[in-house]
Amino acid sequence: xxxxxxxxxxxxxxxxxxxxxxxxxxxxxxxxxxxxxxxTPLLIxxxxxxxxxxxxxxxxxxxxxxxxxxxxxxxxxVDFRMGFVLLxxxxxxxxxxxxLFDYLQRxxxxxxxxxxxxxxxxxxxxxxxxxxxxxxxxxxxxxGRGRGGHHAWFHALPFKMRFRRSKLYIxxxxxxLIGMLxxxxxxxxxxxxxxxxxxxxxxxxxxxxxxxVGTSLFQIIFIxxxxxxxxxxxxxxxxxxxALILIVGGVVGAEFGVRAGAKLIGAQLRALxxxxxxxxxxxxxxxxxxxxxxxYDLTSAGLG
Amino acid sequence: xxxxxxxxxxxASLLGVALAAAPARADSVLVDLSEHAIAITSSFTGTQILxxxxxxxxxxxxxxxHDIVLVVRGPSYPITVRKKERVAGIFVNRHxxxxxxxxxxxxxxxxxxxxxxASRPRLRRHGIGAEFLNPRPVSGTSVSDAGAGPLxxxxxxxxxxxxxxxxGLYMExxxxxxxxxxxxxxxIPIPANAPxxxxxxxxxxxxxxxxxxxxxxxxxxxxxxxxxxxxxxxxDLPYLYGLIVIALAAALGFVANLALRQR
Numbered sequence: 117x118x119x120x121x122x123x124x125x126x127x128x129x130x131x132x133x134x135x136x137x138x139x140x141x142x143x144x145x146x147x148x149x150x151x152x153x154x155x156t157p158l159l160i161x162x163x164x165x166x167x168x169x170x171x172x173x174x175x176x177x178x179x180x181x182x183x184x185x186x187x188x189x190x191x192x193x194v195d196f197r198m199g200f201v202l203l204x205x206x207x208x209x210x211x212x213x214x215x216l217f218d219y220l221q222r223x224x225x226x227x228x229x230x231x232x233x234x235x236x237x238x239x240x241x242x243x244x245x246x247x248x249x250x251x252x253x254x255x256x257x258x259x260g261r262g263r264g265g266h267h268a269w270f271h272a273l274p275f276k277m278r279f280r281r282s283k284l285y286i287x288x289x290x291x292x293l294i295g296m297l298x299x300x301x302x303x304x305x306x307x308x309x310x311x312x313x314x315x316x317x318x319x320x321x322x323x324x325x326x327x328x329v330g331t332s333l334f335q336i337i338f339i340x341x342x343x344x345x346x347x348x349x350x351x352x353x354x355x356x357x358x359a360l361i362l363i364v365g366g367v368v369g370a371e372f373g374v375r376a377g378a379k380l381i382g383a384q385l386r387a388l389x390x391x392x393x394x395x396x397x398x399x400x401x402x403x404x405x406x407x408x409x410x411x412y413d414l415t416s417a418g419l420g
Numbered sequence: 421x422x423x424x425x426x427x428x429x430x431x432a433s434l435l436g437v438a439l440a441a442a443p444a445r446a447d448s449v450l451v452d453l454s455e456h457a458i459a460i461t462s463s464f465t466g467t468q469i470l471x472x473x474x475x476x477x478x479x480x481x482x483x484x485x486h487d488i489v490l491v492v493r494g495p496s497y498p499i500t501v502r503k504k505e506r507v508a509g510i511f512v513n514r515h516x517x518x519x520x521x522x523x524x525x526x527x528x529x530x531x532x533x534x535x536x537x538a539s540r541p542r543l544r545r546h547g548i549g550a551e552f553l554n555p556r557p558v559s560g561t562s563v564s565d566a567g568a569g570p571l572x573x574x575x576x577x578x579x580x581x582x583x584x585x586x587x588g589l590y591m592e593x594x595x596x597x598x599x600x601x602x603x604x605x606x607x608i609p610i611p612a613n614a615p616x617x618x619x620x621x622x623x624x625x626x627x628x629x630x631x632x633x634x635x636x637x638x639x640x641x642x643x644x645x646x647x648x649x650x651x652x653x654x655x656d657l658p659y660l661y662g663l664i665v666i667a668l669a670a671a672l673g674f675v676a677n678l679a680l681r682q683r
Contacts, residue, residue, distance in 0.1 A: 120464040120612065122647040123654055127465045127612035175669045182673030224502055224513050232510075341666050348654070348662030356650050356665050357462075363669055367676030404510040410586075411504045412579030413513070416497045416524065 123355035124168045130361060132162075137176055137365025144180045144366070145187070145373025146380075147314070147329065147389045152177050152307030152340075153238065153396060155362070164358070166227065170306030171347035171354040174340045176362035177308045180370040181336045187374045188330025195281035195327045198291060199334040202313070205292035206339045209299020214346050217304050224415075228404075230305060235401045237301065241315050242393030248319065249386035256383060282323040282331075290320060295335070302343050308336035311393055318386070325382040446478035447632035449488070449625035458610055459644040466612040469639065471529075472605035475625045477632070487530065487537045487626040488597045488604045491548055494525025494589070494641075495617035498558065501576045501583075517576040519555040524615040526550055526590045529606045531597040538629040546631070548624070550581050550590045587613065616641050616651075 119130045136158055140151035152173050159169035188194050220226040275288045294316045298309035313332045317323045323331070348354040377385060451473035458467060471490060499522050505514040530537060534549045544552040555577045584590040588611045597606040608621070618640055625633040643651050653661045 118463065118465045120460060120462050120647060122460075122643055122650045125613060125615065175665055178666060178669040179673035179676070182670055183677040186674070186677045224500070224516055228510075228512055337670075341670075344666055344669075345662040348665065349658045352654050352658055354654065354662065354665050356654070356661075356668070357647075359665055359669060360672075363672045367673055371676065407506075408504055408511055410579070410583065411511075412576065412583060413502045413504070414499055414580060414583045415502070416499045 119357065119361070121164075121355050121358045123353065124164050124172075124358055126163060128162070128164075128358070133358065133361045134365040136162075137362035138369035139365075140176070140362075141180045141183075141366030141369025142373040142376070143369075143392070144177070144310075144333075145184045145370035145375075146377035147310070147373075147385065147392075151180065151310075151366075153234070153305065153311050153393075156306045157234075157396070157400065164355075165353075166230075167347070167351050167353040168355050168358070171344060171351060172358045172362070173306050174302075174308075174344035174347065175354060175359035176366045177340045178337055178344065179363040180366040181308065181333045181340065183367045183370045184374055185330060185333040185337060187371065188333060191330070191378075192281075193327050194330035194334050195279055195323070196331075196334065197277070198279045198282055198284075198317075198321075198323070198327075199331050201277070201288050201291045202295035202298070202331075203335045203338050205295025205297075206299035206302070206309075206335060207342060209296035209301075210303045210339060210342055210346070211299075212296075213300035213303025214343070214350070216300070218350070231400055231404055233301065233305060235397050235404065237312060238393045238397035239401070241311060242390050242397055244319070245315055245386050245390035246394065249383045249390055252383040253387065279323075281327050282321070284321065284323065286321065294320065299339060302339045303346070306343075306347075308340050310336055311389075314389070325385075329377070447476070447625060447627075449473060449475040449623055449633045449635045451490075451623040451635050451637055453608075453637060453639055456639045458639065458641040460616065460641065460647055461644055462647060464612060464647075466614070467610045469608040469610060470605060471608050471621075471623075471637075472603070473623060473635070474603050475633070476602065477625075477627075485627060486599075486602075486632075487532065487624075488599060489531075489534070489537060489548055489624040489626060490527075490529040490597060490606055490608075490621060491546075491624070492525070492527040492608055492619055492621040493523040494615055494619050496521035496523050498522075499555075499580060501580050503576070503579075517573060518558045519577075519580065520558055522553065522555055522580065524589065524617075525619065526553065526584070527593070527608055528591075529593045529596045529608070531595065531599045531604070533594045534592075537626055542629060542631075546624070550585065550592055553581065555580050589613065589615075610641065614641055616643060 117130045118127045120127050136155070140155045143154065144151040155173045155176060156169050159173060160166050185194060217226065220229050276285060277288050278285045294313065298313050301307060301312060302309045310332045314328055317328045317332065318325060344354060451471060454470035475486060475488070477486060498518055498520065500516055500518040502513040502516040504511040507514070528549055534543055543549050544554060547553055557573055581590055591609060597604055618638060621637045623635045624631050642648065
């Protein structure tokens with residue numbers, strides 16, 4: 117069943133798009149990542165113009181994050197105070213990221229930059245997570261504890277704040293910086309940034325795994341909404357029809373993802389996410405090194 | 421459906437032509453389309469326009485040697501062609517050439533291969549045939565922008581036509597014009613990714629490689645209904661459109677959560 121997408125200006129299979137949204141939504145609910153790091157490349161692979169894929173993918177993440185965040189709020193696994201601190205940094209980072217996006221687009225290097233950022237971030241984070249979660253699984257089996265205390269330098273920083281849900285009393289500077297980094301990535305990669313946020317919360321901030329996912333989803337709602345809006349204004353690249361189809365698939369998938377995630381233990385969850393992140397990174401790295409089918413590419417002003 | 425309508429119109433118009441063209445003008449061609457406005461709706465997956473016409477010649481004996489060539493151009497925009505090169509193992513956009521506005525859509529149909537109809541210089545002069553579109557780099561483009569070599573722009577020009585052909589937006593259909601005495605007809609394919617805007621066409625009546633007469637026509641491709649509303653809103657009121665889409669996404673997120681909560 118074909119449907120015409122008015123902004124992407126293409127005819128697409130509605131069932132395939134629903135399935136795509138559902139699969140990404142499922143992962144979103146399960147891992148607390150927006151799923152944008154999968155959705156954006158998949159949409160581009162399907163033939164959606166990259167700016168439209170980035171702008172529209174963000175809207176699907178908004179919906180699935182809201183659905184997921186409500187489910188987590190009911191379970192009391194959202195640290196709102198931490199969420200707002202991360203968000204404050206995220207907005208600042210997003211503004212910077214959008215300026216960088218426009219600059220690289222003028223240079224004609226945005227595609228390469230997006231791919232490189234994806235490969236580097238997904239590769240490093242996936243590798244670290246895999247290593248840590250495998251160690252944690254081993255430690256659990258031996259009955260030991262996998263988690264240590266805080267880094268010493270963390271306690272030397274000023275502007276300390278108490279985050280009761282996370283059982284933390286730390287400076288607001290590290291979460292602000294993490295938020296900023298995620299904001300930059302959200303703007304450039306068209307992702308919510310959960311795949312950076314979740315590991316950063318676990319390994320840098322040492323938040324308990326059970327509040328990490330909900331808090332990540334909570335701040336992703338606002339980061340993606342902000343960036344989607346900027347893309348709608350600056351690039352007219354948000355396809356309402358495509359967004360609607362992806363959302364319908366996504367919200368259903370997200371709800372099931374949350375339930376599935378609740379049944380998995382922390383270390384298994386992290387190992388699965390790590391595997392997924394590494395796969396996407398490997399795929400993108402392969403594309404960078406492999407000789408493209410055509411060395412020449414067209415971009416046209418006035419279209420899209 | 422469109423074809424049946426077109427053939428009815430064809431018959432009607434031919435009758436009209438036969439009556440109107442009584443004091444035969446020497447070497448003239450007349451053309452019309454089955455549709456002058458293509459509406460893109462939610463179920464649009466591409467379509468075809470029937471193009472039909474007739475020609476008159478003051479030399480009826482050699483009528484069978486007349487050729488009909490049809491050229492259609494979509495709205496033109498500047499196009500930048502970038503070339504990737506391997507740098508430190510990965511492929512990077514190194515060089516780029518921007519060309520003067522080029523048609524976003526190009527279709528040429530003829531009753532036999534173009535090179536049998538006319539010489540290369542003539543085809544090039546009139547821009548008949550995708551390989552004779554002659555893209556021109558915008559002023560100020562230097563050979564160093566394209567990398568080294570005296571024919572540096574050549575591969576970029578070829579890549580432009582090649583990539584557009586792969587997208588299905590540059591098409592050639594030699595032999596697709598059906599000639600029957602002094603009547604002709606052909607189909608103009610409109611793919612799903614055809615850009616919206618005004619399309620201009622020309623029908624050439626040719627003989628021995630010369631153009632005897634040419635007749636222009638045009639048609640419009642535009643979105644309609646909801647598709648048009650969304651497109652216009654996104655481009656004319658992006659501040660409002662952005663908010664609407666976000667609100668919609670948020671509302672759906674809430675609704676889905678509530679709906680799935682009732683177990």
